[in-house]
Amino acid sequence: MGAPARRVRFPAAARSSNPLGNPMHRLWLTVFGTGYSPVMPGTCASLAVALVFLLSARWAKSPWLVGLIMLLIALHGFWVTVRYGDRFIARYGEDPGRIVSDEQCGQALTFSCFLWMGSHVAGAGQVAAFAAVGFVLFRAFDIIKPPPARHFDRMKGPWGVALDDVMAGLYANLLLQLIWLGHLPKYIKQWL
Numbered sequence: 222m223g224a225p226a227r228r229v230r231f232p233a234a235a236r237s238s239n240p241l242g243n244p245m246h247r248l249w250l251t252v253f254g255t256g257y258s259p260v261m262p263g264t265c266a267s268l269a270v271a272l273v274f275l276l277s278a279r280w281a282k283s284p285w286l287v288g289l290i291m292l293l294i295a296l297h298g299f300w301v302t303v304r305y306g307d308r309f310i311a312r313y314g315e316d317p318g319r320i321v322s323d324e325q326c327g328q329a330l331t332f333s334c335f336l337w338m339g340s341h342v343a344g345a346g347q348v349a350a351f352a353a354v355g356f357v358l359f360r361a362f363d364i365i366k367p368p369p370a371r372h373f374d375r376m377k378g379p380w381g382v383a384l385d386d387v388m389a390g391l392y393a394n395l396l397l398q399l400i401w402l403g404h405l406p407k408y409i410k411q412w413l
Contacts, residue, residue, distance in 0.1 A: 249301040249305070250301055250309055252265075263318065263324045264324075266321035267363075268356065270294065270325055271352050287336075291336075292329070295325075295326045295327075295330040299326040303380060306323075328355075338398060355393060362390075370389055
């Protein structure tokens, strides 16, 4: 038997030479670069998730699968923001516009209700309307930040960055369900 293989260990300075960390983490935090958009990076990231929702609804065999995909995308966005957002925060300040994985989380959380709502959405036109209404609701709640989202927005660090979007996603999810199931006045539903 030969000698065991030696592990090569790089000094800490060589391992962390990039202040923003692993390129894959940057890609995730910026939702494949949408966070670098010079105009409304959060809206661009939300739009990217809405497009993934539309494509999933088009090609997936069941609403359950689409809802599960959205739930996984939401969990990924939350995890990435909380786990790796601190480097962007250290470099760019609290809640930097480049971190849009929190919008990924909130927008996907909005669409996760498709898991049980998909049977109420029939045809490509209704799926597109569902996506458009969900997109607008999430962006509105993300901008307005009704309590407790406003409280979470004031928190420091990656948890604060993520939690206000989780709340906006939950609000949008619930209101989307109410609208779609007809629990709002008919004059609002006629526009959908």
